[in-house]
Amino acid sequence: MKKSIEIIGLPVISITEGRELGMSKTLLIDSKNGTIAAITIEDEDWYRGVKLLPYSSVIAIGEDAVTVTNSENILTLEDAGDYEAMMDANIKIIGTKAITKSGTIQGKVVEIYVGENGKIEKCEIEARDGSLSEITSDQISIFGKQVTVIDSDLEKKTELIAPKAPAAAVEAPKAEAKPAEAPKSEAPKAEPAKVEAPKAEPKQEAKPAEPKAAPAPAPKAEPKQEAKPAPKAEAPKADPSIQMADKATEERHRRFLLGKTVTRKITTDSGVVLVNEGDTVTEEVLQKVKIANKFIDLSMNVQ
Secondary structure, eight states, X not given: OEEGGGTTTOEEEETTTTEEEEEEEEEEEETTTTEEEEEEEEOTTGGGOOEEEEGGGEEEEOSSOEEESOGGGOBOGGGOGGGHHHHHHOOOOTTOEEEETXXXXXXXXXXXXXXXXXXXXXXXXXXXXXXXXXXXXGGEEEEOSSEEEEOGGGHHHHHHHHHHHHHHHHHHHHHHHHHHHHHHHHHHHHHHHHHTSOSSSHHHHHHHHHHHHTTTTGGGHHHHHHTTTGGGGGGGGOOHHHHHHHHHHHHHHHHHHTTOBBSSOEEOXXXXXXXXXXXXXXXXXXXXXXXXXXXXXXXXXXX
């Protein structure tokens, strides 16, 4: 399986002609069948319109390139009538809300995994607390433009994944806190026994014993602070190989987009304008678009 980010931005190579035919730009989604129908290609003749590479014509998707038999596999818009409805639908999947049929939002789709035959095998979902989970294609009933719908009968399975990890992490410090209090409470008891031996000052020493007992609850605040290590459970996310792949792909996108002219105004979900039509893509524009999660929208609307 390949992540979408591992496909977008790769050069398309003809293995019979020995030349580069362009660069993969976006994935065209067949939402009814849950597959990748084609890959949009941008080449040196980009000003003549978008070109498509049917996924069935792809020989392989490697780390550095997408390979095809020859340039005849690339379709122009005039020859891509079968894909017109999908282009009009413009389904992205990534960035949509993942919600069950019963109306429970599970999070936001942040990545899709594509099998060798172009089938979308699973989706990666980021919950509101930042935790990541995966759902397979058989758990999804609809790939929509704004929403990805999950079968309601699988809702309980999806919800039980996230709570388990934090629960275990929070309970662990509580168990440790109990033995920690036992020795502290016994220590003040031993001291008054020795102090009571002198009869000359029994009453004065009895009073300090009370303030010593009072601070005993103070250490209870420490276990609560120790409960904070729960977020450490997210450490496994930082897979070095994934980070390197993500950085490499992002760098290819950045080089590809810099200097291009924007063909359509790009805005945030709340309507804030990130870049206007006719503007040139600069580092500042790329930074704003990346923060607003509109990188793909920008990629599809430049020339």
